[in-house]
Amino acid sequence: MRSLPLVPKAWKPLLCLAISLGLTAFLLPNDYFFVLFNIMALNALVVLGLNLLIGCAGQISLGHGAFFGLGAYSSAIVTTQLHWPLWAGLAVALAVTALFGIALAVPTLRLEGHYLVMATLGFNIIVSIGLNQMEPLTGGPSGLAAIPGMHLGPWALDTDRRFFFFAWSVFLAVFAGVLNLEDSRIGRALKAIHDKELTARTLGVPTPRYKVQVFTLSAMLAGLAGFSYAHYMTFISPSTFDIFYSVQVITMVVVGGLGSLWGGLAGTVILTSLRELLHAMEDFQVLVYGLLLTLSLVFFPQGLLPAALNAFWRAGHRTPSRSMSGPSSPKDDARSIYGSGFRALSPSTRKPDSSKAKNIGETPVLRVANLSVQFGGLQALAHVSFSVHSGEIVAVIGPNGAGKTTLLNAVSGLVRFTEGHVAVRDVDVSRRPAHEVARTGVGRTFQAVQIFEHLTVLENLMVGMHHFGRSRFLQAMAHTLKERREEKELRRRAMELLEETPLAALAHEPAATLSLFQQKLLEMLRALAMEPAVLLLDEPVGGCSPNESRALMDWIATHQRVGMGMVLVEHDMNIVMAYATRVVVLHHGRVLAEGAPLAIQKDPRVIEAYLGRGRRGAGQP
Numbered sequence: 001m002r003s004l005p006l007v008p009k010a011w012k013p014l015l016c017l018a019i020s021l022g023l024t025a026f027l028l029p030n031d032y033f034f035v036l037f038n039i040m041a042l043n044a045l046v047v048l049g050l051n052l053l054i055g056c057a058g059q060i061s062l063g064h065g066a067f068f069g070l071g072a073y074s075s076a077i078v079t080t081q082l083h084w085p086l087w088a089g090l091a092v093a094l095a096v097t098a099l100f101g102i103a104l105a106v107p108t109l110r111l112e113g114h115y116l117v118m119a120t121l122g123f124n125i126i127v128s129i130g131l132n133q134m135e136p137l138t139g140g141p142s143g144l145a146a147i148p149g150m151h152l153g154p155w156a157l158d159t160d161r162r163f164f165f166f167a168w169s170v171f172l173a174v175f176a177g178v179l180n181l182e183d184s185r186i187g188r189a190l191k192a193i194h195d196k197e198l199t200a201r202t203l204g205v206p207t208p209r210y211k212v213q214v215f216t217l218s219a220m221l222a223g224l225a226g227f228s229y230a231h232y233m234t235f236i237s238p239s240t241f242d243i244f245y246s247v248q249v250i251t252m253v254v255v256g257g258l259g260s261l262w263g264g265l266a267g268t269v270i271l272t273s274l275r276e277l278l279h280a281m282e283d284f285q286v287l288v289y290g291l292l293l294t295l296s297l298v299f300f301p302q303g304l305l306p307a308a309l310n311a312f313w314r315a316g317h318r319t320p321s322r323s324m325s326g327p328s329s330p331k332d333d334a335r336s337i338y339g340s341g342f343r344a345l346s347p348s349t350r351k352p353d354s355s356k357a358k359n360i361g362e363t364p365v366l367r368v369a370n371l372s373v374q375f376g377g378l379q380a381l382a383h384v385s386f387s388v389h390s391g392e393i394v395a396v397i398g399p400n401g402a403g404k405t406t407l408l409n410a411v412s413g414l415v416r417f418t419e420g421h422v423a424v425r426d427v428d429v430s431r432r433p434a435h436e437v438a439r440t441g442v443g444r445t446f447q448a449v450q451i452f453e454h455l456t457v458l459e460n461l462m463v464g465m466h467h468f469g470r471s472r473f474l475q476a477m478a479h480t481l482k483e484r485r486e487e488k489e490l491r492r493r494a495m496e497l498l499e500e501t502p503l504a505a506l507a508h509e510p511a512a513t514l515s516l517f518q519q520k521l522l523e524m525l526r527a528l529a530m531e532p533a534v535l536l537l538d539e540p541v542g543g544c545s546p547n548e549s550r551a552l553m554d555w556i557a558t559h560q561r562v563g564m565g566m567v568l569v570e571h572d573m574n575i576v577m578a579y580a581t582r583v584v585v586l587h588h589g590r591v592l593a594e595g596a597p598l599a600i601q602k603d604p605r606v607i608e609a610y611l612g613r614g615r616r617g618a619g620q621p
């Protein structure tokens with residue numbers, strides 16, 4: 001089965017779902033239940049898109065009622081008023097929702113959380129007003145009637161039972177595509193964006209493009225549902241597509257569990273049925289949905305269903321799995337923490353300047369020229385210039401607030417600089433977005449470790465390899481042969497890298513369960529997975545014990561030999577002296593001194609900057 005193209009990854013549960021739906025069709029007693037299940041299928045399509053948007057990419061929309069309406073109305077208008085064929089109605093519905101999706105996504109791209117909710121809510125209200133006001137086109141509040149019924153070529157889907165098979169087949173096909181997408185290179189990138197967007201950008205993930213694409217895809221799924229609804233009901237009016245519909249579908253996502261595609265389906269089944277139960281009490285529906293939404297968000301932010309399932313699971317498994325926790329005590333022996341190749345060096349084995357400068361390349365891999373960064377009235381960096389050659393570890397040191405992290409942020413494209421240039425392997429990356437800088441060859445770690453906690457260890461690494469992949473949204477959804485080969489290759493390379501470290505045994509564990517040491521190691525490995533020309537390490541051993549620090553530094557220093565340059569921001573002078581080939585000292589955003597570690601250690605200007613006037617010669621920096 002694995003070698004066949006276009007077979008969904010989750011084909012077993014999908015097959016079970018298809019069989020259950022087939023059996024359901026024979027068990028449903030009358031047309032009333034078929035109508036209920038048909039509406040459920042269309043809601044499930046909208047929820048699927050919304051879940052992809054909210055759960056995977058972390059963008060919230062209260063405008064999906066509008067996309068549902070735009071899909072329904074655009075097809076209804078062209079098929080009733082222009083007498084276009086049904087397939088043209090579908091094409092128009094998808095095109096219109098895609099265009100509106102892009103038009104809404106691009107300007108709201110920078111918005112997050114409440115602001116994005118407000119923008120999409122505003123969009124829903126505008127569309128509702130438009131549908132009511134544009135009477136000649138939409139029929140106004142009385143709606144559009146006599147819409148052509150759904151048919152597949154010569155087969156008219158003119159009974160509720162026939163439409164049942166159509167609607168659920170469409171849902172199953174799209175569901176398979178979205179499940180494939182979730183478990184692909186793009187899906188991992190979307191989850192990484194949801195988890196830590198800035199970090200994802202520094203790993204080469206084109207976040208703006210993906211956010212627009214996922215928003216558009218989500219809008220198109222609502223448009224597809226709207227198209228099906230219009231030609232199933234053959235009558236539509238604006239009240240179906242108002243803000244209450246958007247609230248309903250959001251509640252279905254939240255109840256089922258944000259980001260859980262199967263949970264979203266369960267939420268749809270439960271809440272569509274609930275709406276039917278509350279049919280007689282129309283005024284209470286808004287109240288019930290609002291209460292469910294609020295209660296879920298406040299008490300069960302991961303979703304009502306996942307919370308119930310977790311409670312059920314915990315009742316059956318009272319003892320937590322040992323493998324899910326990091327090393328439990330300092331008594332865990334070094335091998336269990338570091339694994340082979342991770343034995344700490346004793347301090348005496350690594351001396352300042354010993355055998356460090358053997359493999360330094362001729363041409364710089366990173367050139368920083370005259371770099372200045374201004375934060376309002378604060379000059380954080382002023383005319384900083386230095387370069388890094390392959391095989392070099394250039395330490396950047398300086399007192400707190402000297403501008404070290406700002407320098408790394410400016411080089412990696414996270415901070416705009418007012419003046420200067422940055423070149424990576426002779427490619428000018430000045431003022432390019434962070435993901436492009438990363439793709440040119442800049443990998444980095446952060447002062448406060450930034451792993452994607454909701455991904456596994458292996459998936460974290462695979463996000464680091466994102467820019468090696470070529471597959472796009474549609475290829476990932478269709479799970480094409482090319483995409484499968486690419487995914488297999490990425491997985492193989494990531495496993496190979498992991499096997500270099502003790503993390504291999506934890507490949508499929510959630511990254512959040514790792515100890516700090518393991519997280520630091522994973523973050524470095526993920527940056528290495530990018531195969532960067534230059535690796536920026538921001539206090540890579542901060543928070544680690546001396547043994548852990550040396551183990552990490554010894555391991556990372558082995559990569560010094562493979563033609564990569566490193567910039568090491570570090571406060572621990574023992575580490576700097578032991579591993580740096582050159583040291584750049586920053587003070588008040590300016591380069592105070594630059595040279596070999598031993599020379600820097602004795603430089604009176606450096607001693608003064610670190611220890612202050614009057615204590616010159618009192619000790620080392």
Ligand SMILES: Nc1ncnc2c1ncn2[C@@H]1O[C@H](COP(=O)(O)OP(=O)(O)OP(=O)(O)O)[C@@H](O)[C@H]1O
Pocket residue numbers: 375378380398399400401402403404405406407
């Ligand atoms: N985003 C920002 N907005 C405004 N000021 C900032 C910003 N980032 C840093 N700064 C300021 O710029 C200066 C340099 O900060 P930076 O974090 O680069 O120093 P650092 O040398 O890395 O310090 P530390 O060793 O404590 O990490 C500080 O005065 C800091 O307050």
